Amino acid sequence: MTTEPSATPPAAFEAIGLTRSYDLEGVSVDALRGVDLRIEQGEFVAIVGPSGSGKSTLMHLLGCLDRPTSGVLRVGGVDVSTLDDTHLAELRNQTIGFVFQSFHLLARTPALDNVALPLVYRGVGRSERRARAEAALTAVGLGHRLGHRPSQMSGGEQQRVAIARALVGDPQVVLADEPTGNLDTRNGEEVMNLLEHLNADSGVAVVLVTHEADVAGRAHRQIHVRDGLIELDSRSRTAPAATTEGDAG
Amino acid sequence: MRTAEALRMALEALRVNRLRSTLTMLGVIIGVLAVVILVAIGTGAKNAVEKEIAGLGSNIILVVPGQVGLGAAPTQSRLDLTDVAFVRRVVGDPSKVTVAVNSGEPVRVGRNEVFATLTGTDENMPNIFDRPLRRGRYMSATDVETRRRVTVLGAEVAAKLFGDVDPIGRQVTIAGVRFRVIGIYETVGSTFGVARDQEVHVPVTTAQRLIGLPRINGIAVGASGPDEIESLQSRVVAALDARYPDEKFSAVTQTQLLGTIGTVLSMLTGVLAAIAGISLLVGGVGVSNIMLVSVRERTKEIGLRKALGARQRDVLWQFLIEAVLLTTIGGLIGILLGVGGALLIQALSPVPAAITWWSIALAFGVSVGVGVFFGVAPARRAGRLDPVVALRSE
Structure with a gap:
């Protein structure tokens, strides 16, 4: 690089004046009313807020599943407004891994194929897909469950399969929408440990949406959303001050 | 996404919904079966009559009083x-x-x-x-x-x-x-x-x-x-x-007889094929219907696939290939059963049956075409689903 000012890598997410309004039977409802936000690579962030606060909308926007009504959103430095649906899908595929509250696994498909699914849309060959999916499942402690279908697994195991699926494509960010919402305390704990290790060991940014305080407390930074605005953006004291240490030039 | 991948995915989906796939295919199977058998019977009848006429001898002119024509009273x-x-x-x-x-x-x-x-x-x-x-x-x-x-x-x-x-x-x-x-x-x-x-x-x-x-x-x-x-x-x-x-006197030759009777029997065969074709069309409507239901039922799956990076055309292809596969497999089964049925009729009854390649090719082509035609609308609907809405659906 010859240009010296941009020695720091682009933020995982950068939002400026982000709004999103829905048209509900002729009535315009503002879900987000101007959000400014910057999440760096490798951060561990919780987005918290009561239901209806707009946190899910924010999550969908960050996940490139939806487009803002106005404002700028850059994902990995790319302005999403410049992308058409196809390129947006490719961006999702390359940079974001999703974990959902209700797991969203293909019911009658073995764990291995569930995990390999994102690679299908990347055009990765079958044998490589299987190898990478197996590695991802092993990484979440399910190396012995490759051929099992979701119905043959516990909720905790299913969510770990979903995490493996989020990881298999080596994303920059994992977006987790209420990842512990459908799990008991013990399994929820396990899933959170997994996300924590993931963030610490491989430097993947983790953004999770939750309304549970103790889950949010595991994150290094909490963004409180209320009425479509960021109410509070706090870093926990135990957290590392900066998460860009590995990238400093 | 590669075509082979889409094909595998579609086969998997059909396998998972085995009963529904079979029932959907049944419409196409029956349609194709009907086309192949009815055309075989029509063609067989025509061949038999032509053989009869040729069996009279060669170059014969029959002279009879009155006008000869279909429906003319004997004079x-x-x-x-x-x-x-x-x-x-x-x-x-x-x-x-x-x-x-x-x-x-x-x-x-x-x-x-x-x-x-x-x-x-x-x-x-x-x-x-x-x-x-x-x-x-x-x-x-x-x-x-x-x-x-x-x-x-x-x-x-x-x-x-x-x-x-x-x-x-x-x-x-x-x-x-x-x-x-x-x-x-x-x-x-x-x-x-x-x-x-x-x-x-x-x-x-x-x-x-x-x-x-x-x-x-x-x-x-x-x-x-x-x-x-x-x-x-x-x-x-x-x-x-x-x-x-x-x-008035008429003289008819074998060629004229062949021509007249051939035309009538060809028309008959055509009518039979058209009737069978209608059932094939009905089968196609069935496919369309099932695909629409399937898209609705699998809205969540579609949302997930899109979230994981499936492009609109990936989803469209997946569902289109599924529809075409349904009708193509149905068509192949229908052809096999139709050929078998025609041979059985040939063997067990005095009705002559002649299996024609064009009817098989036509039936197969139409069943593939029906899949494409009736599969496009549901597949487009699937491809255009909004991932957020789709994921949220229950």
Whole structure:
């Protein structure tokens, strides 16, 4: 690089004046009313807020599943407004891994194929897909469950399969929408440990949406959303001050 | 996403919903089956009739009084043997002209009696028609001139009356008059529903006396080659028209018969195929319906796939391929069953069935086309689903 000012890598997410309004039977409802936000690579962030606060909308926007009504959103430095649906899908595929509250696994498909699914849309060959999916499942402690279908697994195991699926494509960010919402305390704990290790060991940014305080407390930074605005953006004291240490030039 | 991948995915989806896939396919299977079988029967019927006509002999012109056409009523003949002599002079070669007088009569040997078609003809008949003898001899010119009571029996009549006994030289009673059997024809089958194996041939002169009328039913002329048929045909008709100015005569050739009957049977086959095609179309509507249901049911799956990076066209392809696969597999099964059914019909019933490649290709092509046509709308709907909405659906 010859240009010296941009020695720091682009933020995982950068939002400026982000709004999103829905048209509900002729009535315009503002879900987000101007959000400014910057999440760096490798951060561990919780987005918290009561239901209806707009946190899910924010999550969908960050996940490139939806487009803002106005404002700028850059994902990995790319302005999403410049992308058409196809390129947006490719961006999702390359940079974001999703974990959902209700797991969203293909019911009658073995764990291995569930995990390999994102690679299908990347055009990765079958044998490589299987190898990478197996590695991802092993990484979440399910190396012995490759051929099992979701119905043959516990909720905790299913969510770990979903995490493996989020990881298999080596994303920059994992977006987790209420990842512990459908799990008991013990399994929820396990899933959170997994996300924590993931963030610490491989430097993947983790953004999770939750309304549970103790889950949010595991994150290094909490963004409180209320009425479509960021109410509070706090870093926990135990957290590392900066998460860009590995990238400093 | 690669095509092979999409194909695998679609097969998987069909396998998972096995019962529904089978039921959906059933519509296409039945449609294709119907097309293949009905076209096979139609074509078989046409082939059989054509074979019958060709089996008469070659280059034959049939001269009959009145207008010949489909639906035309038969006309009372006023031709007699002097007209046959006249036509012989017109044609130039007397051995290439023969005559027919027909009447249904009982034929009896001892206690055995059958009802047969008595046909009065002459020694020239074998020169024109293809009517090989199994045993004995044809009637001679002398038989005709002297009104001998001799007969040549059709194969079936001979078998029924005499069984294993050799009939040559034995007596039969036709309409109460005794005849001597001089020959037996080979089995030739039937033409236009006329069972030719149930005929008994006698000299035309004898037949006229037996029936009590000097009339004849028709004259047959044999042309020396295919090129001569048309000119000979018009010459004979013109000559007869000139002889009887206030009457109409017709001369039909085998080619014309083939043409007319071929057209009718082709139309029939077409109609059958069209009816079967409608059921194929209904099957297609079924596919469309099921695919729409499937898209709705799998909305969440579609949302997930999109979240994981499936592009609009990936999802569209997935569902389109699923629809086409449904109809294609259905089409293949339908073809197999149709061919099997046609062969079965062929083997077990008197209906001739001829499997035609075009009907198989058409049925297959249409079933693939039906899949594409009826699959596009559901697939587009799937491709356009908003991932957020789709993920949230329950």
